[in-house]
Amino acid sequence: MKSTYRLSRMIILFILFSLSMGCSPAAKDRIADDSWTRISMMANLHTAQVPAETIELLLEEKTNTRLDIQWIPDGSYDAKMYASLATGTLPKALYLKNAASFSSMISEIRSGLFWEIGPYLDSFPNLSLLKQEVLDNIRVDGKLYALYQERALARQGVIYRKDWADKLGLGPPETLEDLYMMLKKFTLEDPDGNGRNDTIGLTDRSDLIYGAFKSIASYHGVPNEWGFVEDVGTIKLKPEFMFQEFKDTLDFFRRLHEEGLINKDFPVTSKADQQELLIQGKAGVYIGAMGDVVSLEARLQEVNPDASLDVHNRVNGPKGPKIWASSGYGTVVLFPKSAISTEEELLKILEFYDQLMSPEAANLIYWGLEDTHYKVVDGKAATLGTHNQKDKDVKPYQALMVGGFSTIPNMLVPYYNLEVKEKAERLIVDNEQFLVYDPTVSLTSETFNIKGNRIMESIHSAVYKYILGMIDEEGFDRAVEVWLKEGGQQIIHEFNASYLKKQAH
Amino acid sequence: MSETVIKAAPNPETKKKSQESGLLKRMIKNRSIYFMILPGLLYFVIFKYIPMSGLVIAFQNYQPYLGIMGSPWVGLEHFQRLFSEPLFFNILSNTLILFFINLLFYFPVPIILALMLNEVRINFFKRFVQTLVYVPHFMSWVIIVSITFVMLSMDRGIINELFVMMGFEKINFLMSTEWFRPMYVLQVIWREAGWGTIIYLAAMAAIDPGLYEASRIDGASRMRQIWHITLPSIRSVIVVLLILKIGDVLELGFEHIYLLLNSMNREVAEIFDTYVYTAGLKQGQFSFSTAVGFFKSVIGLILVMLANWLSKKAGEEGIY
Known part of the structure; x- marks a missing residue:
């Protein structure tokens, strides 16, 4: 009897303890007075752990704002976002992680769930610096609801093992044929000189957009998602996979797979595993965001100090060099009416974002603390400390940023002690010479919003199956037929109608 | 039994009435005992029955900002869409096939084990083995699926390397439609078979040892004992577990299947749960995915009632 009493007392104590734990964030001693604006936000966490609070506290002080940030791991961000939308628990500032999330939110935006902020922007000195061309991409029916975080228009390019290429007497891949030869020689001619046939050319992952596929498709001259075709005297929009160039890309990949020049499991390979193949010296070419070359090279050299990487962007195909363009924004921020009740409050929150775009605040969330995380060299920021330290303290806060280097005056630009990183940045700018835009960005199709993603799955599956040799061209055409029947025809029709309507204006 | 009661009573009508008032009287008399079931009852009402009213959004065009009260009523539109989607029969058959595979190949394993x-x-050895077979149950599907990935990969996966050494062709387990189902059920057996033995072992422990002794005197072999004593004694447990298993029909393990799913095996691996997740939470179509989930529950209910009816027919107890 006595022991049960003791047990129940312990349980009660435990419950009380855990309750007080749960309450502790609110009781956190922060210098906050009531005049401070309070902003709750949901942000995308790209690192493994929630960041240390140092920077958050400094930012709060600088902007007279109490921040309440809910960090959601990248993998489950969209699901969590819809869950809070459905349960009516949206924060005051809702970050959408990319253009795809934004386009799936359009019907909610139309229905008036979020504040329209267009008319207010001009009254804020920093927010008014956001670029009109990019803002145009995120307008819904001509109205502006969101702030955006800057992204380079095209970051994709080829990252390859410089030491392997030098050893085999290869230059940078100037053409698709060069690229193919490089992959072939990296596979067959023992570039690591260990006498064993244990290397492959390309390392890729289960991502047809940010992996290698879409970039190589661009090199082949495939349009970006949608392209124009001449159809009895008129110009019509058609999806990319109905173009011959798309099939050429499929054949290219099929050949890579047949000859073993690409990792055989790429349709189920994660990004981490993909990078690991390069880092461990198993693969020699990585096609993706060129900026990644820094971290890839650093990790590669931990394994093999003699290894080095180089980047290259102009790969000539039948139509010269081409690269697909993103819409110039990454994350966008929306302001739910359910959380922000008055215009006055909205203006206060916009004021916070205006301050966030000041060089001091932008440097703080992007670079961290001076002399701890970075130091200024020739007016540029050079990072200090380890990658780990930066991941823990600073990197998560970069997700909060609005604007970027080209829109925030006097924000510190990176100082590179690595030649290759500088080259990567230069090539990203160079990419803007031959961009391929997605013509449907500013067009609308109701059917596409409802089931566009779902019916695309059959196309994705057919792409993989074709590459792996499980279906032939006829099989692929059948998948396209299925797509047309399940709503694709309707989507084509709606996008073309929307295009004509836009032309008429 | 009940027949004799009715025969004994002179007038069944009055008898029933007095029984009812008797029940009420008993309830008042023993109110403190009845009071004790209140928390359990409240739990079911608050956490199970009230949330069910949310199913109403399957018949609406639910918009989060309008709420359940304000969203427009569309009747059976979402169900019509579901039944007219070519994908529907694909998902239905995938779900049912996986369920039957599960029942056929997984269900007997814990009994045999x-x-x-x-x-x-030897008691020590028995305990030792028991503990060993329980362990996989505590591993998350993420770990199990990752291990399988590493082992079955085409690039340096140990199984495929072994095949090559023995002179066979590599098999693309992870991306094939043929290997998905065997892979699924083997993983389920690997993880759950040991854990599933607990209830059967408990039932077996309750068997009167006298029965075995008697049969041994009659010269029954080990196999005969199992067939004539052990199995009949645990039959009712098997039946109850079978009904419960059928009740979970459509709980094929969302997490597990979602992890195994990729664009190559989607046509055999997409089940209701994964479809609800992608359509509902990842693409924000709340009403439609609720309709899908609703439909799935209806199938589950029908199957449980069927199984219960069958077990009663067969002279077993059933669960209600």
Whole structure:
């Protein structure tokens, strides 16, 4: 009897303890007075752990704002976002992680769930610096609801093992044929000189957009998602996979797979595993965001100090060099009416974002603390400390940023002690010479919003199956037929109608 | 039994009435005992029955900002869309096929394993093996699926390397439609078979040892004992577990299947749960995915009632 009493007392104590734990964030001693604006936000966490609070506290002080940030791991961000939308628990500032999330939110935006902020922007000195061309991409029916975080228009390019290429007497891949030869020689001619046939050319992952596929498709001259075709005297929009160039890309990949020049499991390979193949010296070419070359090279050299990487962007195909363009924004921020009740409050929150775009605040969330995380060299920021330290303290806060280097005056630009990183940045700018835009960005199709993603799955599956040799061209055409029947025809029709309507204006 | 009661009563009508008032009287008399079931009852009402009213959004065009009260009523539109989607029969058949595979190949395994364990003489060894077979149950699907990935990969996966060494062709387990189902059920068996033996072993422990002794005197072999004593004694447990298993029909393990799913095996691996997740939470179509989930529950209910009816027909107890 006595022991049960003791047990129940312990349980009660435990419950009380855990309750007080749960309450502790609110009781956190922060210098906050009531005049401070309070902003709750949901942000995308790209690192493994929630960041240390140092920077958050400094930012709060600088902007007279109490921040309440809910960090959601990248993998489950969209699901969590819809869950809070459905349960009516949206924060005051809702970050959408990319253009795809934004386009799936359009019907909610139309229905008036979020504040329209267009008319207010001009009254804020920093927010008014956001670029009109990019803002145009995120307008819904001509109205502006969101702030955006800057992204380079095209970051994709080829990252390859410089030491392997030098050893085999290869230059940078100037053409698709060069690229193919490089992959072939990296596979067959023992570039690591260990006498064993244990290397492959390309390392890729289960991502047809940010992996290698879409970039190589661009090199082949495939349009970006949608392209124009001449159809009895008129110009019509058609999806990319109905173009011959798309099939050429499929054949290219099929050949890579047949000859073993690409990792055989790429349709189920994660990004981490993909990078690991390069880092461990198993693969020699990585096609993706060129900026990644820094971290890839650093990790590669931990394994093999003699290894080095180089980047290259102009790969000539039948139509010269081409690269697909993103819409110039990454994350966008929306302001739910359910959380922000008055215009006055909205203006206060916009004021916070205006301050966030000041060089001091932008440097703080992007670079961290001076002399701890970075130091200024020739007016540029050079990072200090380890990658780990930066991941823990600073990197998560970069997700909060609005604007970027080209829109925030006097924000510190990176100082590179690595030649290759500088080259990567230069090539990203160079990419803007031959961009391929997605013509449907500013067009609308109701059917596409409802089931566009779902019916695309059959196309994705057919792409993989074709590459792996499980279906032939006829099989692929059948998948396209299925797509047309399940709503694709309707989507084509709606996008073309929307295009004509836009032309008429 | 009940027949004799009715025969004994002179007038069944009055008898029933007095029974009812008797029940009420008893309830008042023993109110403190009845009071004790209140928390359990409240739990079910608050956490199980009230949330069910949310199913109403399956018949609406639910918009989060309008709420359940304000969203427009569309009747059976979402169900019509579901039944007219070519994907529907694909998902339905995938779900049912996986369920039957599960029932056919997984369900007997714990019974066989329990029978084998029950025959082990040395207690220490029995305990040891029992503990070993429980362990996989505590591993998350993420780990199990990752291990499988590493082992079955085409690039340097140990199984495929072994095949090559023995002179066979590599098999693309992870991306094939043929290997998905065997892979699924083997993983389920690997993880759950040991854990599933617990209830059977408990039932076997309750069997009167006298029965075995008597049969041994009659010269029954070990196999005969299992067939004539052990199995009949645990039959009712098997039936109850079977009904419960059928009740979970459509709980094929969302997490597990979602992890195994990729664009190559989607046509055999997409089940209701994964579809609800992608359509509902990842693409924000709340009403439609609720309709899908609703439909799935209806199938589950029908199957449980069927199984219960069958078990009663067969002279077993059933669960209600």
